[in-house]
Amino acid sequence: MGLLVVVTTFLIIILHRLIVRRSILLPPGPWMWPLVGVIPFLGSLPHQALALLAQQYGPLMYVRFGSTPCIVVSSSMLAEKFLKTHDQVFQNRPKTLVGKVFNLDNAIALSSGPHWRHLRKICSTQLFTPTCIQSFEVVRKNEISLIVNEIYVEANASKVVNLKYHMSAIATNSLAQMIFSKRFYGTEESRHQELQDFKDHFQKVMFWLGAFIIGDHIPSLKWLTKLQGVEAKMQKLDEKLTKSFQRLLDEHAKATPNTRDSKNDDLPKDFMDVLLKMPSEDGTGSLPLCTLKPLVMFDLLGAGTDTTSILLEWAMAELMQNPEIMKQAQTELDTVVGIDRVVQESDIQQLRLLQAIIKETFRLHPSTPLLLPHQTNEAWQSVEGYNLPPKTQLLVNVWAIGRDPNNWERPLEFDPTRFMQDPKIDMTCQDFRLLPFGSGRRACPGRVLGILLLHIILARLLQSFDWYIPDKQGPNGLDMSEKSNGINNIKSQVLLARAHPRLPSHLYE
16 A cells, blocks of 8 residues: 555656646756656766766756756857846856855855845955956966976976876965965975865865755755754864964964065065955945855865866876877977076967967866856746746756867867867857856956966976876876866876976076
8 A cells, every 4th residue: 555655656746747847848858756856867977967968858958956946058059048148047046055054155156146246346346456466476476486396306306296286286375375375385384284274174165065965955855964964064164164264364464464474575465455454245344254254265265276276187187198289388388488487477378379278178177067056036937938947056067068069079189279270269258168267247256367377387387397197007098087076077086297397407496
């Protein structure tokens, strides 16, 4: 009798779904399990699974994550429609347990409404202006030079270079100096551990952000989330993160620009100097801790360091797999810059192949393969001839768009010259075939700084060293498989390399 009830209920649910789908004109999509939706089909790499489903059901596909309605866009044409034409419909972000516990709902990337507009204005008018970015050039140059020197020492000792570590060090130190006037790598042992703990805490937050939280997608099973102790674990982590962040604020308040970790007496005011003077949303005071922490931790430090280090690791891996392209890039550097001076940020505009390599790496290996989800409001929406339920989430599969044969010839091949033949394709969020930083009103406000960091770091690495795949890497060279790290798509194996200096020794000092 019990089995009959279960089977009957199951059939009723399926019949109900079919009737609803037909009556409200949902986009096409796969069959989904009751209660859990498409989740059992996703595996450990959801962007790849959704790309395969899109080949069967089309570039606009309806799925459910649990009971959360979602549409998945997998073509550049539809991405433009949803991120540009229908931008206002999908301007919100979904509310999640992670956002609530870690105050990420107050971050620029995940907030909505007046609060989001207020923070975005601060970033666009105070932090990411051309003048402000230019003022930190000496900071970026010094940090990159320090890491290049470390690699030089390792190369002369015939050591294998851990490029993943060095990419993270360059990106983190460059941004941490701009934000706090602090270094996360290369400091004294006790200080290094404290700052490393802070970064480790943040990495765990990023894991939770990309994890499937049952209560977010199946409200009827919220009790399971509590039973598993998920929220308690998050709260404990948030307490550690808050204490670390508060210590950084306290130290910052005691320091002056000339007494901080940098040896440069002309160091400009850092981002914290600026943010601590910014008014709150209602104008009655300064930005509160519950806003400062996610803004600095997630929007500035976390998003910037992860995107930069992940992309650089993929770029170096692809170049080591394609040494002829690496040699061409080095020849370009030698022609434009020479070998008697270090490449500068002002040289980047002339380095067309270098720019193309960055674009091609973003095309094949986007750090966030599914852009952060957008969401409609609580009303039904009619979009592109379909009726979307309230709070429908929008996922843009930029990984699939980057491999779409309708956009690219030989889409699985690493070929930067495609962007030299079509230089109009850029990373300013205007060409929807390449969307590393999103587009529309939700585009990343720090993309100009991110693009600059990527180019100058890669330029220094290629100018300074010849790079080789270490021995014992297997018959096919490097392992180029990927894995998910929260919301990011990273190389599954740490990138190791051998480096050989190619410049006069005094340029490494």
